Amino acid sequence: MTESFVISALVTNHSGVLTRVSSLFARRGFNIDSLTVGVTEDPSYSRVTVCSTCDEATKEQIVKQFSKLHDVKKIQVMEKSNSVFREMMMVKIAVPKDSIANIMTSVDIFRGKIIDLGVDSITVQLTGEPSKISAFVDFLSQYEILELTRTGLTAIGRGKECLKNRD
Amino acid sequence: MQLKGSEILVETLIEQGVDTVFGYPGGAVLDIYEALYKRSDRITHYITSHEQGASHAADGFARASGKVGVVIATSGPGATNLVTGIATAFLDSTPMVAITGNVGMSLLGKDSFQEVDITGVTMPITKHNYIVKNVNDLADTIREAFTLAASGRPGPVLIDIPKNIQNDVCEYTPQSPVELLPAPEYDMEDIDKAVELIKKAKRPFIFAGGGVVLSDTSDLLLKFAETIDAPIGTSMMGISAVPRNFKGFLGMVGMHGRFAATKSMYSADLIVAIGTRFSDRATGNKVKFCPNANIIHIDIDEAEINKNIPCNVGIVGALAPILTALTEKIGSLNHDEWTKEVQEYKDLEYSRIVQANEMNPKVILETVRKHAKDSTPVATDVGQHQMWVTQFYDFMQPRKLITSGGLGTMGFGLGAAIGACIANNKEMTVMVTGDGSFHMNFNELATCARYNLPIKVILLNNNVLGMVRQWQTVFYDKHYSQTTLDRKTNYKALAEAMGGAGFVANNPEELKDACEKAFNTDGFSLIDCRIDSDEFVLPMIPANGSISDIIMKKEEN
Numbered sequence: 001m002t003e004s005f006v007i008s009a010l011v012t013n014h015s016g017v018l019t020r021v022s023s024l025f026a027r028r029g030f031n032i033d034s035l036t037v038g039v040t041e042d043p044s045y046s047r048v049t050v051c052s053t054c055d056e057a058t059k060e061q062i063v064k065q066f067s068k069l070h071d072v073k074k075i076q077v078m079e080k081s082n083s084v085f086r087e088m089m090m091v092k093i094a095v096p097k098d099s100i101a102n103i104m105t106s107v108d109i110f111r112g113k114i115i116d117l118g119v120d121s122i123t124v125q126l127t128g129e130p131s132k133i134s135a136f137v138d139f140l141s142q143y144e145i146l147e148l149t150r151t152g153l154t155a156i157g158r159g160k161e162c163l164k165n166r167d
Numbered sequence: 168m169q170l171k172g173s174e175i176l177v178e179t180l181i182e183q184g185v186d187t188v189f190g191y192p193g194g195a196v197l198d199i200y201e202a203l204y205k206r207s208d209r210i211t212h213y214i215t216s217h218e219q220g221a222s223h224a225a226d227g228f229a230r231a232s233g234k235v236g237v238v239i240a241t242s243g244p245g246a247t248n249l250v251t252g253i254a255t256a257f258l259d260s261t262p263m264v265a266i267t268g269n270v271g272m273s274l275l276g277k278d279s280f281q282e283v284d285i286t287g288v289t290m291p292i293t294k295h296n297y298i299v300k301n302v303n304d305l306a307d308t309i310r311e312a313f314t315l316a317a318s319g320r321p322g323p324v325l326i327d328i329p330k331n332i333q334n335d336v337c338e339y340t341p342q343s344p345v346e347l348l349p350a351p352e353y354d355m356e357d358i359d360k361a362v363e364l365i366k367k368a369k370r371p372f373i374f375a376g377g378g379v380v381l382s383d384t385s386d387l388l389l390k391f392a393e394t395i396d397a398p399i400g401t402s403m404m405g406i407s408a409v410p411r412n413f414k415g416f417l418g419m420v421g422m423h424g425r426f427a428a429t430k431s432m433y434s435a436d437l438i439v440a441i442g443t444r445f446s447d448r449a450t451g452n453k454v455k456f457c458p459n460a461n462i463i464h465i466d467i468d469e470a471e472i473n474k475n476i477p478c479n480v481g482i483v484g485a486l487a488p489i490l491t492a493l494t495e496k497i498g499s500l501n502h503d504e505w506t507k508e509v510q511e512y513k514d515l516e517y518s519r520i521v522q523a524n525e526m527n528p529k530v531i532l533e534t535v536r537k538h539a540k541d542s543t544p545v546a547t548d549v550g551q552h553q554m555w556v557t558q559f560y561d562f563m564q565p566r567k568l569i570t571s572g573g574l575g576t577m578g579f580g581l582g583a584a585i586g587a588c589i590a591n592n593k594e595m596t597v598m599v600t601g602d603g604s605f606h607m608n609f610n611e612l613a614t615c616a617r618y619n620l621p622i623k624v625i626l627l628n629n630n631v632l633g634m635v636r637q638w639q640t641v642f643y644d645k646h647y648s649q650t651t652l653d654r655k656t657n658y659k660a661l662a663e664a665m666g667g668a669g670f671v672a673n674n675p676e677e678l679k680d681a682c683e684k685a686f687n688t689d690g691f692s693l694i695d696c697r698i699d700s701d702e703f704v705l706p707m708i709p710a711n712g713s714i715s716d717i718i719m720k721k722e723e724n
Contacts, residue, residue, distance in 0.1 A: 016286065016287075016290075019287070019290065020290060023290055023291060024291075027291050057473065057477070060473060061470065061473075061474060064469050064470035064472075064474075065470050067469075067470075068468075068470055069295075070294070070295040070315060071295075
């Protein structure tokens with residue numbers, strides 16, 4: 001039985017660290033649904049968030065092999081009950097003249113933001129859990145999507161849950 | 168003191184206790200070789216014929232001595248020539264530090280002459296690797312590389328040093344050799360669970376791997392085996408962990424393992440796996456692997472637990488304290504009935520070893536063994552001869568079998584023998600090879616001659632790529648696709664041309680005579696032992712098979 005899960009890792013902020021992570025996943029045949037990385041409050045560390053879908057045994061291997069990388073300082077499986085997950089999408093839609101009001105209402109309902117307006121296009125920014133973003137994409141299928149980009153998932157623990165360096 | 172990067176490298180090697188390095192000079196390491204030249208009083212550098220040979224020599228040196236092996240190569244092709252050696256060390260967990268030069272930083276990424284992104288290339292086959300882009304980081308990077316290479320489960324680490332960093336100057340202060348990172352602390356609860364399973368077992372079996380050799384815990388393993396009264400089978404990497412005459416030692420398990428070892432493993436109700444990763448060559452089909460046995464898996468690398476074979480209890484930590492704790496907690500057990508059954512498998516095995524030809528691998532290796540000491544290292548290449556060494560050569564001390572287990576690198580043996588020989592104060596070293604493997608890297612005979620190394624090359628010459636041919640015989644209707652070599656190489660003349668002594672042995676009498684001479688000559692010598700092209704390694708279990716698929720004898724037709 002497969003399940004999807006999210007791993008957060010604190011890694012040293014060197015060039016090549018992202019390659020080490022993605023190459024590990026590739027060579028061991030671990031599936032990556034999304035991978036995001038960005039620097040933390042301490043510029044010597046970056047935080048990587050990986051989403052994957054696999055069975056329990058593979059998940060155990062992913063966590064162990066990931067931990068073995070020398071650049072990985074701390075790693076945690078983000079429990080759904082105790083974490084906040086967010087993703088951002090920007091989507092550009094072709095707007096037929098008579099449907100701008102409809103689109104703006106839907107953006108409001110999904111709590112999105114219009115961040116750019118062209119002569120016959122509109123660009124929306126939407127933040128939320130991936131399922132919400134996918135739902136919005138489904139809704140937009142009645143219009144012509146000109147382009148779309150998603151950041152991939154990032155995650156943080158609730159309350160006192162913190163991912164701090166093990167050194 | 169203010170030193171150049173290249174000097175800092177050499178001083179840091181000295182501070183870390185390195186007195187031997189292997190390598191090959193070139194454009195991007197000129198400064199390093201200048202620094203080595205000035206410190207030749209402290210570090211002996213051995214030049215090989217090819218960087219690959221140097222990487223295997225550093226590996227063989229590390230396997231024989233337990234120290235970190237060091238190899239140096241120039242950028243580009245020098246660096247890529249190390250790759251097979253690094254991968255070999257990685258798969259067998261050998262502590263090694265590889266140092267490569269690279270083009271200057273202003274030329275990096277421009278496809279410059281002899282530029283290769285060697286950290287990119289070696290990322291999947293090193294524990295970790297570095298490119299040093301600031302001379303101030305150099306000394307600490309080298310220290311960290313030594314720590315990583317030797318700590319926990321050992322492995323190779325590569326440091327790439329661009330040419331301008333070798334020339335940049337900064338302050339250097341010597342430090343003492345690095346301390347190893349602490350091993351993970353084992354969990355007492357796991358020990359208790361393991362003790363319970365061991366006490367409950369009626370037919371326990373110990374499966375020992377290369378981890379026992381790497382951690383120098385053979386004595387503790389033997390004591391543990393005596394305490395729980397269990398037979399021992401090993402992986403190929405674990406063979407030398409157990410003296411051949413140890414009561415209850417059954418030899419290697421798996422694809423070309425001994426019948427009694429594999430049969431007993433499959434008949435056991437408990438397997439205690441110690442310092443092994445359950446390689447597919449040892450286990451065969453994972454689903455059919457010992458379905459009736461509980462499994463206790465002990466390893467320093469947590470990622471090995473449940474990777475290949477799921478276990479009932481996994482104990483993570485250094486072997487020494489774990490084996491000590493288990494042995495103390497268990498007291499003494501007796502399994503007379505099981506011991507009797509295992510003995511029956513052993514008797515069955517010996518009655519089945521049939522040698523059709525007079526000049527056969529068993530006779531050859533037993534003759535060679537008589538001329539070697541217990542302390543003589545034996546390096547091998549890869550193929551049938553390697554399996555025959557595991558079956559017929561009696562190892563009595565750990566670290567004496569130097570062989571490429573995980574990667575199966577043909578051409579490993581001669582370089583590795585050079586490293587092992589040097590690690591053992593240039594005492595006599597045996598290298599067993601086949602004519603296939605030997606042809607890959609026999610250029611290193613030049614190195615044996617150059618340093619007057621007493622390496623005795625035992626060439627099992629069957630004129631074919633024997634292992635592949637054997638599989639073609641059994642599974643491919645004798646379609647000998649590209650395995651009939653028919654080379655015209657005169658090995659005796661070759662040995663002489665390269666500066667050693669050569670002998671030919673067509674029969675046991677000639678072999679006896681050749682051994683007398685070869686083992687009593689200075690320097691290297693080679694015995695071209697002519698054997699039949701259709702000698703088989705038996706038993707064999709087809710890939711992905713289990714004990715029920717074992718082939719014990721050759722079909723005659």
